[in-house]
Amino acid sequence: MGRIIAGTAGGLGLRSVPGDATRPTTDRVKEALFSRLESRDELDGARVLDLYAGSGALGVEAASRGARAVVLVEQAPKALAICQANAAVVNRHLRNETVTVRRGAVNTFLAAESDSGRGWDLVFMDPPYPLTEDDLAATLQSLVPVLNDDSLVVLERSTRSPEPVWPAGLAATSSKKYGETTLWFAEPVEADAG
Numbered sequence: 001m002g003r004i005i006a007g008t009a010g011g012l013g014l015r016s017v018p019g020d021a022t023r024p025t026t027d028r029v030k031e032a033l034f035s036r037l038e039s040r041d042e043l044d045g046a047r048v049l050d051l052y053a054g055s056g057a058l059g060v061e062a063a064s065r066g067a068r069a070v071v072l073v074e075q076a077p078k079a080l081a082i083c084q085a086n087a088a089v090v091n092r093h094l095r096n097e098t099v100t101v102r103r104g105a106v107n108t109f110l111a112a113e114s115d116s117g118r119g120w121d122l123v124f125m126d127p128p129y130p131l132t133e134d135d136l137a138a139t140l141q142s143l144v145p146v147l148n149d150d151s152l153v154v155l156e157r158s159t160r161s162p163e164p165v166w167p168a169g170l171a172a173t174s175s176k177k178y179g180e181t182t183l184w185f186a187e188p189v190e191a192d193a194g
Contacts, residue, residue, distance in 0.1 A: 002057050005031055007064030009093045014086045017055050017079045025057060025156065029178045033154065034061060042152055043067055046121040051106045056083040058124040060090040063098045070099045073109045110142040119148035126156040133165065141167040147188045155184040
């Protein structure tokens with residue numbers, strides 16, 4: 001069973017997805033990630049998107065730490081049920097509906113979002129490791145139109161995976177390895193710049 005590390009809902013227990021269909025982000029990685037995000041003031045009032053959400057742990061952590069709106073996107077039925085349960089617990093604790101859950105494929109969700117005219121401030125992506133590099137590149141391309149100019153994208157991948165192929169309009173700014181996990185940080189750029 002996971003937990004929310006800090007913020008308004010700090011210490012609150014979270015349900016985990018049973019079996020080995022997902023890889024929960026370890027507390028060590030989550031603590032380091034959120035320390036970095038808070039030092040950059042990325043969370044307060046942010047609109048946050050948690051793609052391939054799994055249990056939704058990253059998204060609900062962001063909600064606990066001051067995000068204005070969080071959407072968890074998950075397709076797998078077992079993980080979706082856990083996302084819904086964790087969102088409900090956190091929303092009850094926060095006494096609002098900060099966290100919502102959307103069922104479906106990430107690329108389908110992103111295609112609908114690109115038509116909405118809304119932008120996201122912070123995006124977590126923790127795609128399944130078997131996702132091909134070509135499929136990941138296509139998803140990153142679909143993500144570009146839904147980002148704000150000063151958005152931050154955090155992509156979690158296996159340390160054994162190659163650097164993602166960044167599309168025009170999105171560039172890696174840094175990466176950090178934590179054992180078997182590498183976090184890639186990327187930001188929007190002018191399409192002709194990179």
